[in-house]
Amino acid sequence: MPSPGFQKNWMLYKRLLTYLRRYWKVFFASLVSLSIAASTEAAFVSLMKPLVDHGFVGKDLHAIYWIPPAIVGLFVLRGVTSFINEYSTSWLTGHLVQTLRQEMFVRLLRLPVPYYDDNMSGRLMSRITYDADQVTVAGFNIITVSVKDGITVLSLLGYLLYLDWQLTLICFTVFPAVALCIRIVSKRLRKLSHQSQLQIAQVTQILNDSITCQKLVKIYGGESYEVGRFDKASADLRRNAVKQVSASSISTSLTQLFIAIALAFVLYFAALRAQQNVLSAGAFMAFLSAMTMLFAPIKRIANISQSLQKGLAAAESVFAFLDETTENDHGTRQLASPKGQITFQQLSFRYPHAEKWALEDINLVIQPGETVALVGASGSGKTTLVSLLPRFYDPTQGQILLDGLPVEEIRLASLREHIALVSREVVLFNDTVAANIAYGRMGNVSRDELMAAAQAANALEFIEAMPDGFDTVIGEHGVKLSGGQRQRLAIARALLKNAPILILDEATSALDTVSEHLVQEALEKLMQNRTTIVIAHRLSTIENADRIVVMNHGRIAEIGTHQTLLAAKGLYANLHKIHFRES
Known part of the structure; x- marks a missing residue:
């Protein structure tokens, strides 16, 4: 009887030979x-x-x-x-x-x-x-x-x-x-x-x-x-x-x-x-x-x-x-034009091999077109929560609904097609400015559309000042651009995608005052008529949010507007006082 080692080697060879058919x-x-x-x-x-x-x-x-x-x-x-x-x-x-x-x-x-x-x-x-x-x-x-x-x-x-x-x-x-x-x-x-x-x-x-x-x-x-x-x-x-x-x-x-x-x-x-x-x-x-x-x-x-x-x-x-297991994509539903209602229902999540829960018993409904800001100390679960929406991770308990439909029933490509992301750590490719903006919508994108997205993102001026304009290669990770310029390219990319759901993960936290002003202007245009979740480090940027959700140790501690939360003199008011002192 052949040894296990021989059988294993033969199976490898047999599989290899299938590529020669x-x-x-x-x-x-x-x-x-x-x-x-x-x-x-x-x-x-x-x-x-x-x-x-x-x-x-x-x-x-x-x-x-x-x-x-x-x-x-x-x-x-x-x-x-x-x-x-x-x-x-x-x-x-x-x-x-x-x-x-x-x-x-x-x-x-x-x-x-x-x-x-x-x-x-x-x-x-x-x-x-x-x-x-x-x-x-x-x-x-x-x-x-x-x-x-x-x-x-x-x-x-x-x-x-x-x-x-x-x-x-x-x-x-x-x-x-x-x-x-x-x-x-x-x-x-x-x-x-x-x-x-x-x-x-x-x-x-x-x-x-x-x-x-x-x-x-x-x-x-x-x-x-x-x-x-x-x-x-x-x-x-x-x-x-x-x-x-x-x-x-x-x-x-x-x-x-x-x-x-x-x-x-x-x-x-x-x-x-x-x-x-x-x-x-x-x-x-x-x-x-x-x-x-x-x-x-x-x-x-x-x-x-x-x-x-x-x-x-x-x-x-x-x-x-x-043979590694791919992302769980067993959904069969195709989204046509979602309104953008997001429901987190008794949601809990724990990272593999972690001892503590990253999120516990999250219950939150975000209405279509509403802007909701997530604030809290580092490690409170803000980024983890928004990472569950595009299904980068799957909940350990509970579920997420989009327009009343569980997200696991939606095909991954269809779900992510309707979500745009702008984060603090901007990811750009070693390619031209045009290619990086056009990445927001795969397919044929006209130069007029690129210019319109760049204009709305307050990026057109610096792009046209570059040696080759939209055809300028920006280097690995956009090394030839400033932080504010990289951020505005990311916003232009999100604008071009024109998704009904927008996630902003501390999009202005690493910028200087001038750059932050330009980026904030672009973000306000981007957020119009979209369901937006904002993770904010600078509380001054989210004072006009429809609601502010204060998170603490993976749980929702407070929910309200800027004024009501200040009046409540709770965790948010304390965070705002610390932020005001630092400013």
């Missing part, structure tokens, strides 16, 4: 050309016997005339078939890697937010960039070596049996020892390959952190610390590579030793049989050539274990990622 003709051509190229090895050796016996010993001119052209013809055939195999293999490998990366990227975009919370971005990137590429090692490179060298070894062994089966049996005595050696080393290599994947992810993560946080590194003098982190991760990766090479080298050395011992016995007994005239000079030369030519393919087959285990470990990682 659409290209089976190219794959078949690759295998045929590979088989022909491998068969020329034994065909070449078979010409040694007549060349020596008839050409050199028998002085047969006919043999001298036909054998050299035959050798040239064999190598021409080998060259053509090898080219076909290498070209088709490269073509198939490229398509396989592209397909895997596309599927992984699609899966990445559909993973739930908690998955991103629990996994390093460096590991996610290395899986798509590195692991997907390494899968081809388990795919085509292993198939190439196995088929080509396997056919070469079998054809040479067949010819050896034909020449002298008794001498050939000596060769078979080394196979069990070689197989045992490969099996032991394979387990070691698989473990090291898994460690290597994690270490590459760690290196990628440190690089990503150092690039993203380069200003922080400079201002706090963190260069030495980051160099130390990178040196340690690089050293771990280097040591792992050395361990893999050492394990593979030991396997190769032992395999070659076993073959050398077998060869020594073969040469000894072949010389005895030649003295007894059982073997002709040509047969002995052909036998010796075939034995010698067995070295290279057997060595490659012995070395295949390292590539195989690395490839299988990568395939295991890739398929585990592709």
Whole structure:
């Protein structure tokens, strides 16, 4: 009965081969050309016997005339078939890697937010960039070596049996020892390959952190610390590579030793049989050539274990990622034009592995077109509450209704299509100004629409002053823009989306007074005729809200207008007094 490890490896290979179904003709051509190229090895050796016996010993001119052209013809055939195999293999490998990366990227975009919370971005990137590429090692490179060298070894062994089966049996005595050696080393290599994947992810993560946080590194003098982190991760990766090479080298050395011992016995007994005239000079030369030519393919087959285990470990990682559970999107309802009534009904939420509830027993109804502000100390649950509306997280208890319809019954794409978000941490792409604004509404957006959105967001003036206007590339995370400019681009993007529900998550908290004034003007235009939830750090920005919800330790502590809450002299009044003092 096959071992669990063998069954697991076979399942990985079986799944990998399913990607080749659409290209089976190219794959078949690759295998045929590979088989022909491998068969020329034994065909070449078979010409040694007549060349020596008839050409050199028998002085047969006919043999001298036909054998050299035959050798040239064999190598021409080998060259053509090898080219076909290498070209088709490269073509198939490229398509396989592209397909895997596309599927992984699609899966990445559909993973739930908690998955991103629990996994390093460096590991996610290395899986798509590195692991997907390494899968081809388990795919085509292993198939190439196995088929080509396997056919070469079998054809040479067949010819050896034909020449002298008794001498050939000596060769078979080394196979069990070689197989045992490969099996032991394979387990070691698989473990090291898994460690290597994690270490590459760690290196990628440190690089990503150092690039993203380069200003922080400079201002706090963190260069030495980051160099130390990178040196340690690089050293771990280097040591792992050395361990893999050492394990593979030991396997190769032992395999070659076993073959050398077998060869020594073969040469000894072949010389005895030649003295007894059982073997002709040509047969002995052909036998010796075939034995010698067995070295290279057997060595490659012995070395295949390292590539195989690395490839299988990568395939295991890739398929585990592709099998990750995507966002829960079992809704069937499609929203046409929602009014924007939002109901939080007995809502409670706790983050995975957290001891305390982030939200407890939230009951709140927001009417269409109403502006509701959420205030409270840091950690009171404001951002968590608004994150549940677009279903970045699902409630632990209770439910959220949109126009009386539970949000889990609505298709995710339809739900999010009607929600716009402007947050304190503005996310911009390393693309043009136009592309970043047009992201608010996927599809064809005219330049007039872009200009109208920019104008409403108080962004048109600074955009037109840029070197290429709307076609100016703003750099990674909008690094070429000021904080206020980035914020106004985000507002323009939300304006273009024209969603009936708007979430403002501390959209002005990090801005200076002038920028805040411009952004606040743009926000007021954006909020018109929309159901708006505002998370406010500066209480002066939400004094005109229809209602203010004061949160404390995940619960609603107070609800009312600015004036009624001040008159109540409760938590909001206290927060307002502190804010006024700071101002």
